[in-house]
Amino acid sequence: MADETAPIEASPQDSTGETAAPGTPSQDSRRETMAYVIGVAGWLVPGLGHALMKMWGRAVMCFLTVGTLVILGAGMRGNVFSSTANDAFDWLGYLADLGTGTFYLVARSVETGGPDVSHAGGDYGTRFLATAGVLNLLSALHAYEAARGRKA
Amino acid sequence: MNAGMGFKLSHLQSMLLFALLISIAFGFLSRRQPIERVKYIVWSLLLFLLIGVGIGWAMYPFSR
Numbered sequence: 001m002a003d004e005t006a007p008i009e010a011s012p013q014d015s016t017g018e019t020a021a022p023g024t025p026s027q028d029s030r031r032e033t034m035a036y037v038i039g040v041a042g043w044l045v046p047g048l049g050h051a052l053m054k055m056w057g058r059a060v061m062c063f064l065t066v067g068t069l070v071i072l073g074a075g076m077r078g079n080v081f082s083s084t085a086n087d088a089f090d091w092l093g094y095l096a097d098l099g100t101g102t103f104y105l106v107a108r109s110v111e112t113g114g115p116d117v118s119h120a121g122g123d124y125g126t127r128f129l130a131t132a133g134v135l136n137l138l139s140a141l142h143a144y145e146a147a148r149g150r151k152a
Numbered sequence: 153m154n155a156g157m158g159f160k161l162s163h164l165q166s167m168l169l170f171a172l173l174i175s176i177a178f179g180f181l182s183r184r185q186p187i188e189r190v191k192y193i194v195w196s197l198l199l200f201l202l203i204g205v206g207i208g209w210a211m212y213p214f215s216r
Contacts, residue, residue: 058180065177072169075159113158121159124166131170135177142181 031148039144044101046136049143062139069132070103074110078125079117093126099133171200 042049047063050056074080081094097104107129116122161169179193 061176061180065173069173072159072161076161076166077158120163121161121166124161124170125159128170131174135174139177139181 035144035147038147039140042140042143043099043136046101046103046139049140049147053143053146055143055146058139058142062136066100066103066132066136066139067106069128069135070100070107071110073125073128073132074107076125076128077111077113077116077122078127078129079115079122080104080107080111080129093130096130096133099135099137100129101136103132103136167201167204171197171204175200 038049038052041052042062045063046066047059047061049059050062051059079093081090081097083094085091085094097107100107115126117126175193175196178196179189183189183192
């Protein structure tokens with residue numbers, strides 16, 4: 001899949017290949033703001049951060065992998081943690097699940113029967129959901145860094 | 153796989169799906185060129201499976 005044009009305003013270079021002087025403070029501030037917006041968008045909707053930078057391949061794959069993990073995890077009746085956590089591990093699970101952004105709501109709507117971790121499948125489902133969240137956070141962080149011109 | 157009340161996957165199917173999805177995501181995030189991505193995905197998938205099966209065998213003596 002052809003993909004990955006340069007991120008927004010890639011590092012400016014002159015004709016000799018040397019890095020040019022950094023932009024004005026207002027340009028830097030605008031770029032930083034855009035990077036935050038892209039990072040948050042990438043967290044809310046998996047792949048949206050990359051899509052905003054026209055990195056279509058990464059955007060589609062982030063959306064599909066996180067989405068598949070969420071659907072599988074919820075379908076396997078994994079534990080979708082809620083804010084009524086009882087202990088530190090529940091809180092960690094809740095934070096990991098929240099990493100999927102709006103897909104957290106999808107997981108809750110798919111898993112109408114509630115979790116069943118009495119079988120291995122349910123336990124695996126819990127891991128799938130947590131992995132989806134952490135993977136989406138990694139993807140959003142990658143989009144943020146790419147928007148800042150640090151990574152592509 | 154049964155999609156009635158939910159997905160019922162075996163241990164091996166779960167591991168394969170997990171390894172495949174994570175490998176694809178890592179490959180796309182960390183590499184730009186298609187050929188580099190494919191190499192990374194295949195290599196990562198093999199390592200996931202090898203280490204998964206290896207840990208399974210390492211735990212076998214303690215399973216009973």
